[in-house]
Amino acid sequence: MKTITRLIAAHLLLLAFIQPGGLLAQGVSSSGTDFWMGFMPNAIPGGYIRMELFIASGTANKVKVDFAGNLRSYTVPTNSVIDVQIDQNAITKDAEVPTNNAIHVTSVNPITIYGYSVWGSAGFAGGSPDGFLALPLPAYGTKYYTVNYYDLSVWG
Numbered sequence: 001m002k003t004i005t006r007l008i009a010a011h012l013l014l015l016a017f018i019q020p021g022g023l024l025a026q027g028v029s030s031s032g033t034d035f036w037m038g039f040m041p042n043a044i045p046g047g048y049i050r051m052e053l054f055i056a057s058g059t060a061n062k063v064k065v066d067f068a069g070n071l072r073s074y075t076v077p078t079n080s081v082i083d084v085q086i087d088q089n090a091i092t093k094d095a096e097v098p099t100n101n102a103i104h105v106t107s108v109n110p111i112t113i114y115g116y117s118v119w120g121s122a123g124f125a126g127g128s129p130d131g132f133l134a135l136p137l138p139a140y141g142t143k144y145y146t147v148n149y150y151d152l153s154v155w156g
Contacts, residue, residue, distance in 0.1 A: 020153040032136020039091050039104050042117045042130045051086040051117040053134075059109045066104040076111070105134075 039051055055063055056075040065072050065084055076082050090101055105113060112136035120128070 007119075010028065015116060028135075028139045029134055030133055031112050031140070032138060033107045033110055034137045035113055035134050036137065037105070037107040037113070037115060037134045039086070039117055040130070041091055041093060042128060049088050049091070049119050049121060051115070053084045053086060053103070053105070054081050054116065055084060055105070055107075055113040056081040056114075057107070057109060061107050061109045061111060062104065063107045063111060066106075068101060076107075080141045089100045103150065139153050 024030075042049065051066070052139045055074070055076060057063075058079055061076040063074045063076055065074070067087060067090055070087075072084070074082055074084065085102065090103055092099055092101060093100075103113075113133045115134060116129065118129045
């Protein structure tokens with residue numbers, strides 16, 4: 001019994017130090033200092049849209065949010081999250097057409113960003129929320145795919 005216990009312990013110790021390459025994390029983090037992002041349509045004309053970014057930082061931080069030349073600066077306290085309201089013009093409405101309505105966020109120290117939008121109207125209870133985790137520029141790499149849902153011609 002002692003031999004089996006020692007053998008199992010030795011194997012577990014060996015696995016802790018020698019892991020197959022396929023089991024290791026790929027090195028992509030959602031924390032960073034340089035982000036580009038945008039919002040997809042989430043409304044039927046006639047309702048309201050609320051869009052915001054939740055920016056989290058583990059250290060005291062200075063954050064800049066730039067949208068369409070409007071640069072806003074924020075101070076984020078240690079271990080805090082700030083809520084930044086985003087203009088509705090940040091929605092990408094034109095299909096297959098390059099536009100200049102991306103949001104650029106930079107910071108002194110690493111941050112994590114979550115985006116949120118919700119559509120609603122007086123006659124529609126509950127709204128239609130969408131959310132995303134923004135990835136920093138180094139996480140993009142050079143090969144990637146966007147996966148999108150069919151538009152149903154809401155925007156044209």
